[in-house]
Amino acid sequence: MVAPGPRQKPWTPHSRAHRGASRSGAVGPIVLPLAGCDDPIPDMPAGRAWTEPERTMWDELWQSPQATQYDDSFVPIVALYVRVVCDAFSGRVTAGLAQEARHLADHLGLSPAGMKSLGWRMEEVDARTGEIHDAPVADIAARRARITA
Numbered sequence: 600m601v602a603p604g605p606r607q608k609p610w611t612p613h614s615r616a617h618r619g620a621s622r623s624g625a626v627g628p629i630v631l632p633l634a635g636c637d638d639p640i641p642d643m644p645a646g647r648a649w650t651e652p653e654r655t656m657w658d659e660l661w662q663s664p665q666a667t668q669y670d671d672s673f674v675p676i677v678a679l680y681v682r683v684v685c686d687a688f689s690g691r692v693t694a695g696l697a698q699e700a701r702h703l704a705d706h707l708g709l710s711p712a713g714m715k716s717l718g719w720r721m722e723e724v725d726a727r728t729g730e731i732h733d734a735p736v737a738d739i740a741a742r743r744a745r746i747t748a
Contacts, residue, residue, distance in 0.1 A: 631664035633722045641671065644678045652688075656681050664721060665708040673707070680707060 640661040643649050649657070660666060660677055669677070680703040686692040687700060705713035714720060 627718075629668065629717075629719045631667060631719055631721050633664060633724065635662045635664050636666035636669075637662075638666070641674050644675060650685065653681050653685050656685060660707075660709075663709075665714075665719070668708065668717075668719065676703060676707065679703060680709075 638661075640658055643654065643657055657677070660681065661669075680700060683692060683696050683700040683703070687697055692700075701710075704710045705716065708714045708717045708719050
């Protein structure tokens with residue numbers, strides 16, 4: 600079984616699909632770094648004037664932990680997500696476009712359901728030591744206990 604998401608493209612100079620698991624043949628969840636992505640941020644697509652809030656959101660998305668799994672083919676999808684979400688925040692979006700934003704968030708791994716379907720999880724910080732380590736797969740009861748404690 601092949602892990603979901605983009606494949607490595609050795610001919611693309613700044614491919615964002617850097618997965619140790621796919622290279623080693625191991626199957627399992629992909630742990631995203633809490634530090635985020637430090638690859639160069641791609642240019643926004645031409646064809647329209649981008650607003651300052653859209654540019655800010657663009658930069659934040661390409662620096663997110665999820666961006667470590669994106670490659671150049673994600674540029675139009677991220678651009679569409681940015682456009683729809685910023686329109687939604689300004690009140691200029693239809694119910695259909697709001698639903699599309701939700702689906703795009705899932706496909707980009709920006710929601711808990713999306714991360715789960717892509718097989719991604721975040722690194723976790725040990726509260727006692729401050730060390731970062733792979734996040735364990737927690738069940739809902741353990742998560743509730745942590746939140747309500």
